[in-house]
Amino acid sequence: MATDNADVFRRIQPHEYFRRFIEQNVRPDGRQLHKFRKTTLNVGAISTANGSAMVRIGGTTVICGIKAEVAEPKISTPDEGFLDPAHVQAHSSYATQHAYISVPNVELSPICSPKFRSGPPSEQAQVASEFLNKIIKISKVLSLTDLCIEPSKAVWVLYADVLCLSYDGNVLDASLLALVSALLDPGIMSLPYPMANRAPSVSNSFPPLVQLPKVTYSEGIVRALADEPVTRLTLYRIPVSTTLSLLAKRLLSDPSDAEESLADEQVTVTIDERGRLCHIWKVGGGSNTATPDVLKECIQRARARYGDVKGMVERAFKERRVVFVASVGDETEMDT
Amino acid sequence: MNMLHDRAIINVEFNMAPFSTAERKKRRSLELSSSIKQTFEPVIKTTLYPRSQIDIYLQILQHDGGDLQACINAATLALIDAGLPMIDYVCACTAGSIDKEPIVDLNHVEESSDSPELTVAILPKTGKVNLLQMESRLHVDNFESVANLASEGCENIYQILDQVIRDRTKGLLKQMKQ
Numbered sequence: 001m002a003t004d005n006a007d008v009f010r011r012i013q014p015h016e017y018f019r020r021f022i023e024q025n026v027r028p029d030g031r032q033l034h035k036f037r038k039t040t041l042n043v044g045a046i047s048t049a050n051g052s053a054m055v056r057i058g059g060t061t062v063i064c065g066i067k068a069e070v071a072e073p074k075i076s077t078p079d080e081g082f083l084d085p086a087h088v089q090a091h092s093s094y095a096t097q098h099a100y101i102s103v104p105n106v107e108l109s110p111i112c113s114p115k116f117r118s119g120p121p122s123e124q125a126q127v128a129s130e131f132l133n134k135i136i137k138i139s140k141v142l143s144l145t146d147l148c149i150e151p152s153k154a155v156w157v158l159y160a161d162v163l164c165l166s167y168d169g170n171v172l173d174a175s176l177l178a179l180v181s182a183l184l185d186p187g188i189m190s191l192p193y194p195m196a197n198r199a200p201s202v203s204n205s206f207p208p209l210v211q212l213p214k215v216t217y218s219e220g221i222v223r224a225l226a227d228e229p230v231t232r233l234t235l236y237r238i239p240v241s242t243t244l245s246l247l248a249k250r251l252l253s254d255p256s257d258a259e260e261s262l263a264d265e266q267v268t269v270t271i272d273e274r275g276r277l278c279h280i281w282k283v284g285g286g287s288n289t290a291t292p293d294v295l296k297e298c299i300q301r302a303r304a305r306y307g308d309v310k311g312m313v314e315r316a317f318k319e320r321r322v323v324f325v326a327s328v329g330d331e332t333e334m335d336t
Numbered sequence: 337m338n339m340l341h342d343r344a345i346i347n348v349e350f351n352m353a354p355f356s357t358a359e360r361k362k363r364r365s366l367e368l369s370s371s372i373k374q375t376f377e378p379v380i381k382t383t384l385y386p387r388s389q390i391d392i393y394l395q396i397l398q399h400d401g402g403d404l405q406a407c408i409n410a411a412t413l414a415l416i417d418a419g420l421p422m423i424d425y426v427c428a429c430t431a432g433s434i435d436k437e438p439i440v441d442l443n444h445v446e447e448s449s450d451s452p453e454l455t456v457a458i459l460p461k462t463g464k465v466n467l468l469q470m471e472s473r474l475h476v477d478n479f480e481s482v483a484n485l486a487s488e489g490c491e492n493i494y495q496i497l498d499q500v501i502r503d504r505t506k507g508l509l510k511q512m513k514q
Contacts, residue, residue, distance in 0.1 A: 045398075046398050048358055048398050049356075109351065109395075110393055159354060161355055
């Protein structure tokens with residue numbers, strides 16, 4: 001009987017319901033305000049893709065698949081490859097001065113939640129795609145010249161597709177983690193390799209990445225060399241994001257779907273492996289809710305979260321098996 | 337939105353993730369959706385849910401042949417998991433023949449060869465054929481052996497699906513009793 005009443009209360013007065021929990025410094029699912037839900041990482045599950053990763057944060061599950069193809073480079077950048085969206089075909093025979101909107105594609109479909117409809121990407125999906133795009137591009141996570149095969153003639157194109165399988169809030173953190181982990185995935189043709197002697201700024205605990213076959217270019221044909229060791233890309237920065245919602249004047253880390261829909265404001269902070277700020281994004285709310293102190297707190301929590309995630313990714317990659325899972329629960333204490 | 341006054345409408349959407357195939361392409365097949373819808377319409381007791389819609393969403397994450405059969409089997413399990421009453425399981429299996437030798441459950445490489453591909457979906461209790469689809473050429477003399485092999489495959493799949501459902505239900509009952 002008591003649970004029915006609580007359920008009814010939650011439906012008619014959701015704000016009041018949440019406020020009562022949050023004022024006691026706890027959330028309806030039992031978490032403290034700064035704790036993330038259990039995060040699980042599973043790498044290399046899709047053998048048809050060059051790189052793949054599945055991330056679960058609580059009830060939100062996303063899967064990212066990376067496929068590499070050869071294409072002609074854009075005229076304006078003849079020695080750079082690119083990350084491309086679902087539909088762009090690069091035909092450099094048509095001189096175009098406009099940069100393509102190259103975007104990793106995030107798909108939020110009815111399969112993950114009844115709030116999404118099938119058809120063209122919803123606003124939320126487009127926003128998520130653009131978020132990933134900004135992080136990868138502007139933070140210079142990849143060096144696009146690494147993707148060049150033969151300047152002006154052939155470059156690698158990486159297609160990144162993120163598919164949401166179940167939705168319970170905070171799809172941005174899950175998508176970014178899946179994308180970065182998929183780029184880190186050794187792929188199914190793992191060959192022993194020497195450590196890259198190009199000195200990336202990334203700490204050596206992250207192993208080399210999407211493995212592309214070694215190719216030669218001659219007379220307009222790109223040939224893969226089966227016997228040669230694979231080409232390796234380098235990720236120059238490893239960004240990890242933390243999303244927080246402001247609800248009833250409190251900061252909640254990793255909002256669930258219910259919390260997201262009730263929140264006044266939302267902040268997403270992206271930190272790289274050196275603790276540098278890659279990206280900060282704040283939406284919603286009036287000017288009286290988020291003070292600079294609040295933003296400082298967001299950045300602190302993002303730093304703590306980075307430590308947790310880094311440990312998990314390192315554990316996941318320590319074993320050289322194709323499929324591995326590592327999880328980080330919410331037992332880690334936040335260092336203030 | 338469409339609505340029928342005496343039964344539920346079934347809506348099927350099929351999607352293939354772009355990273356699921358060897359060459360990247362995004363495919364939404366209407367034909368497959370339509371076949372699956374027609375397969376399940378007589379099986380689900382739609383008259384128990386008038387003026388409603390039942391949505392079945394199918395997503396292929398990794399593709400290696402046998403789309404239709406995998407979708408039908410997955411849909412059967414999902415419908416049972418959702419608690420929707422059906423008159424029977426629907427179990428599907430593919431079969432073909434290479435060099436006159438009937439083979440069951442073709443993978444992508446076998447599908448791409450010149451083997452015909454026959455997909456059969458049966459209702460295991462009665463053995464009735466719910467769906468039969470064939471692509472490429474198959475000589476009518478060989479048809480029976482290939483079709484029988486597919487039906488046998490369906491029987492095997494039924495055993496597996498049934499065992500999975502029973503195990504899960506036992507687990508749920510155990511949790512409920514605690």
